[in-house]
Structure formats: structure tokens, C-alpha cells
Amino acid sequence: MNPLVPEPARVVERHQAARDIVVLRLALVEPGARERFDFRPGQFNMVYAPGVGEVAISLSGDPADELIEHTIRIVGRTTRVLGRAAEGDTLGLRGPFGRGWPLHEARHRDLLVVTGGLGCAPVSGAIDYVMRRRKAYGRVTVLHGVKKPADLIHRERFDAWARQPDTRVLLSSDTADRSWRGHLGVVTGLFEEVDFDPRRTLLFLCGPEVMMQSAVSILRRRGLPLDRIFLSLERNMQCAVGLCGHCQLGPAFVCKDGPVFPYDRIGRFLREGRL
Ligand SMILES: Cc1cc2nc3c(=O)[nH]c(=O)nc-3n(C[C@H](O)[C@H](O)[C@H](O)COP(=O)(O)OP(=O)(O)OC[C@H]3O[C@@H](n4cnc5c(N)ncnc54)[C@H](O)[C@@H]3O)c2cc1C
Ligand code: FES
CATH class of the missing domain: 3.40.50.80 (Nucleotide-binding domain of ferredoxin-NADP reductase (FNR) module)
Structure with a gap:
């Protein structure tokens, strides 16, 4: 994955978790892209709404799940558009970025x-x-x-x-x-x-x-x-x-x-x- 180029991702599930919070579960579209997308809890993606912009959003799901989950609070321009995304729509994802939680260090503690x-x-x-x-x-x-x-x-x-x-x-x-x-x-x-x-x-x-x-x-x-x-x-x-x-x-x-x-x-x- 080129870290500066968003990969297409299809919205497979959309859930309105609260009035201003939407959970999107996405599938990377390109063959083999999900296998290459290896993340740790605590890392984040840049989520791209085509033609609008992109925002940092944490990966809120388990790495073992096939779908990539994002929980998004609608606060402004880009999150408003992401919040309106429907099942079947295509967004873009760049990532995963950053360092996650020290889950290895936490073992047996x-x-x-x-x-x-x-x-x-x-x-x-x-x-x-x-x-x-x-x-x-x-x-x-x-x-x-x-x-x-x-x-x-x-x-x-x-x-x-x-x-x-x-x-x-x-x-x-x-x-x-x-x-x-x-x-x-x-x-x-x-x-x-x-x-x-x-x-x-x-x-x-x-x-x-x-x-x-x-x-x-x-x-x-x-x-x-x-x-x-x-x-x-x-x-x-x-x-x-x-x-x-x-x-x-x-x-x-x-x-x-x-x-x-x-x-x-x-x-x-x-x-x-x-x-
Ligand atoms: C590492 C990281 C992980 C994040 N994870 C999540 C997540 O899981 N879910 C989620 O809903 N949001 C998350 N955010 C925040 C999210 O990136 C912002 O809410 C988003 O960028 C707002 O974009 P907008 O275009 O909708 O709003 P804008 O129109 O850009 O701004 C609307 C309002 O939100 C404020 N704002 C913008 N960006 C941020 C920010 N980064 N932090 C705090 N306030 C901000 C602005 O000052 C303004 O008041 C995360 C941010 C970072 C840096
Ligand atoms: S977002 Fe550009 S240096 Fe961190």
C-alpha cells in the first residue's frame, strides 16, 4: 500500500449507534488488500470521503475480523459526509498508521x-x-x-x-x-x-x-x-x-x-x- 494513496473500500455494514455516531464496517476492494492490511488495536486510518476530504479515524474493531470497523462522530464537514455513507458506497482508506496499545507488554498483567x-x-x-x-x-x-x-x-x-x-x-x-x-x-x-x-x-x-x-x-x-x-x-x-x-x-x-x-x-x- 502506498501510504499517501487511499485504497478503495466498500461500506458493507452501516449502523447508527447514536444520533451523531455512525459505525461503518468496510471491505477493501482490491484483491489481497485485506491480507496486506495488518493492524494493531489503537492504530488509525485516514478515511477519505471522495471529493470532500479525509480524516483520522481509529480502527475500532478486532484485527481478526475480515471487515475494517470505524466508529465516527459527526462533528464537521468530512465526518458529516462519512456519516451519510450508505451500504454499497465506496470510500478510501489510507493506513494503518501509528503505534497501537502495548498488548504484548500487558500480557500476564x-x-x-x-x-x-x-x-x-x-x-x-x-x-x-x-x-x-x-x-x-x-x-x-x-x-x-x-x-x-x-x-x-x-x-x-x-x-x-x-x-x-x-x-x-x-x-x-x-x-x-x-x-x-x-x-x-x-x-x-x-x-x-x-x-x-x-x-x-x-x-x-x-x-x-x-x-x-x-x-x-x-x-x-x-x-x-x-x-x-x-x-x-x-x-x-x-x-x-x-x-x-x-x-x-x-x-x-x-x-x-x-x-x-x-x-x-x-x-x-x-x-x-x-x-
Ligand atoms: C489519531 C486520531 C484518531 C481519531 N479517531 C477518531 C474516531 O475513532 N472517531 C471519530 O469520530 N473521530 C476520531 N478522530 C477525530 C477526527 O479525526 C475528527 O473529528 C475529524 O478530523 C473532524 O473532521 P471534520 O471535517 O468532520 O470536521 P472539521 O470541519 O474539520 O472540524 C469540526 C470541529 O471538530 C474539531 N476537530 C477537527 N479535528 C479534530 C481532532 N483531530 N480532534 C479534535 N477535534 C477536532 C474542529 O476544531 C472543529 O471544532 C481521531 C483523530 C485522531 C487524530
Ligand atoms: S500528520 Fe503530518 S506529520 Fe503527523
């Missing part, structure tokens, strides 16, 4: 995953990966927060993870209605419910930077070393291959050095201030 809002998309493929190889990992705890119950997408995935052995899933919402069965409040409020061993736990974080900073600060006080914390970042992307400089954060290019970073490498460059 406990995993604490903390996500907020659409932040579950870049990490849900990683959790599916762990669940398919459950015995290779220790205790898994997933904490996910949304602003309101209607923002909770991939509910069936959270339910499926919660049924796995030695796995705990806790959900929180800033506001609640009668249907809400989870906790009320911000996701970091769930830490009070969670016990973890800082010596054998890796933390995967994904969501708004202010939430991630707050989570790091609380969990650090509970003894989690900074080098066991990994987070996925978003910056404006253009080339996605380390050429244009649009995604720079301190000395790092988010497109090729990230989007998943060890916190001890990138934490001090984040906008929300130092810990």
Missing part, C-alpha cells in the same frame, strides 16, 4: 482501562483482542463514562466483556434518566469502587485530555507508576506519515510516534498543564 465518550472507540478493539486471548492476561477492569445515557454506544460489547471471567465493567454517566443502571457522575468517580495492585497493573486511557489528566493524577496518588500508563491522543492530522508537522506535540509526531504514548514520554507536553 492486570489491565485497567479508563475511557470517556467516544474514547472507547480506539480501545474497544484492544479489549476485544484481550478477551479473545483471555488466559494470557490478568484481571481486566473497564471504566467508561458518558455525558448522558444516549451517548453510550457499543452497549452489547460492554455486556459481553462483563460476562468474561475475572473482568469487571463499570459505567458512569454525568446525567441520568430512568433507564440508566450505571453510576451517576464522572468516570474518575468510579475509582473509589476499584481495587488494583499498582505493581502488576497497566493503565490504558482514552478520552478528553482533561479526564485523562485527572485520572493520572488520582491513580498516581494510589501508587501507579507513570511508566505503566498509556494514553491515546488526538491532534489535527494531514499526511499521517510524519511529513507535514501538523500533529506535532513537543518533540513527537502524534501520527507516527503515537497516537498511543507512554505517559512518562508525553505527559509534560499536554495542554492541560503538568502534574
Whole structure:
């Protein structure tokens, strides 16, 4: 694959996950293209809407699946057009780009995953990966927060993870209605419910930077070393291959050095201030 030229990809399945969130499952059209497209959870594609533009979107599915899954929040010009794509339409994909979650390093350790809002998309493929190889990992705890119950997408995935052995899933919402069965409040409020061993736990974080900073600060006080914390970042992307400089954060290019970073490498460059 030429990293600068989008490959045609057909929309095979489209699912409206929430009012402003669409899940597209795509098939690469060229013969042999899917076999060559080898990705790790946490990496991303540049998704191209022909004649409109392209945007960075995480790979939210499991690498073992034949179809390539993207979960897209409609926020502006290009995502609006992608959100209107119908089954049978052809889009373009460039990728996979960047570094994914350290799933090899996490083997035989406990995993604490903390996500907020659409932040579950870049990490849900990683959790599916762990669940398919459950015995290779220790205790898994997933904490996910949304602003309101209607923002909770991939509910069936959270339910499926919660049924796995030695796995705990806790959900929180800033506001609640009668249907809400989870906790009320911000996701970091769930830490009070969670016990973890800082010596054998890796933390995967994904969501708004202010939430991630707050989570790091609380969990650090509970003894989690900074080098066991990994987070996925978003910056404006253009080339996605380390050429244009649009995604720079301190000395790092988010497109090729990230989007998943060890916190001890990138934490001090984040906008929300130092810990
Ligand atoms: C590595 C990476 C992974 C991503 N994964 C996903 C994903 O899985 N699903 C998803 O829906 N989105 C994801 N994004 C964000 C997505 O790229 C932006 O929402 C998209 O570029 C917006 O394009 P647009 O043309 O629709 O909006 P625009 O018209 O360009 O902008 C609309 C609004 O969104 C803001 N915006 C634009 N780009 C970004 C960005 N990168 N981060 C935050 N705000 C932005 C703009 O400031 C503006 O306020 C990811 C971004 C990165 C860098
Ligand atoms: S997007 Fe061009 S250098 Fe990262």
C-alpha cells in the first residue's frame, strides 16, 4: 500500500449507534488488500470521503475480523459526509498508521482501562483482542463514562466483556434518566469502587485530555507508576506519515510516534498543564 494513496473500500455494514455516531464496517476492494492490511488495536486510518476530504479515524474493531470497523462522530464537514455513507458506497482508506496499545507488554498483567465518550472507540478493539486471548492476561477492569445515557454506544460489547471471567465493567454517566443502571457522575468517580495492585497493573486511557489528566493524577496518588500508563491522543492530522508537522506535540509526531504514548514520554507536553 502506498501510504499517501487511499485504497478503495466498500461500506458493507452501516449502523447508527447514536444520533451523531455512525459505525461503518468496510471491505477493501482490491484483491489481497485485506491480507496486506495488518493492524494493531489503537492504530488509525485516514478515511477519505471522495471529493470532500479525509480524516483520522481509529480502527475500532478486532484485527481478526475480515471487515475494517470505524466508529465516527459527526462533528464537521468530512465526518458529516462519512456519516451519510450508505451500504454499497465506496470510500478510501489510507493506513494503518501509528503505534497501537502495548498488548504484548500487558500480557500476564492486570489491565485497567479508563475511557470517556467516544474514547472507547480506539480501545474497544484492544479489549476485544484481550478477551479473545483471555488466559494470557490478568484481571481486566473497564471504566467508561458518558455525558448522558444516549451517548453510550457499543452497549452489547460492554455486556459481553462483563460476562468474561475475572473482568469487571463499570459505567458512569454525568446525567441520568430512568433507564440508566450505571453510576451517576464522572468516570474518575468510579475509582473509589476499584481495587488494583499498582505493581502488576497497566493503565490504558482514552478520552478528553482533561479526564485523562485527572485520572493520572488520582491513580498516581494510589501508587501507579507513570511508566505503566498509556494514553491515546488526538491532534489535527494531514499526511499521517510524519511529513507535514501538523500533529506535532513537543518533540513527537502524534501520527507516527503515537497516537498511543507512554505517559512518562508525553505527559509534560499536554495542554492541560503538568502534574
Ligand atoms: C489519531 C486520531 C484518531 C481519531 N479517531 C477518531 C474516531 O475513532 N472517531 C471519530 O469520530 N473521530 C476520531 N478522530 C477525530 C477526527 O479525526 C475528527 O473529528 C475529524 O478530523 C473532524 O473532521 P471534520 O471535517 O468532520 O470536521 P472539521 O470541519 O474539520 O472540524 C469540526 C470541529 O471538530 C474539531 N476537530 C477537527 N479535528 C479534530 C481532532 N483531530 N480532534 C479534535 N477535534 C477536532 C474542529 O476544531 C472543529 O471544532 C481521531 C483523530 C485522531 C487524530
Ligand atoms: S500528520 Fe503530518 S506529520 Fe503527523
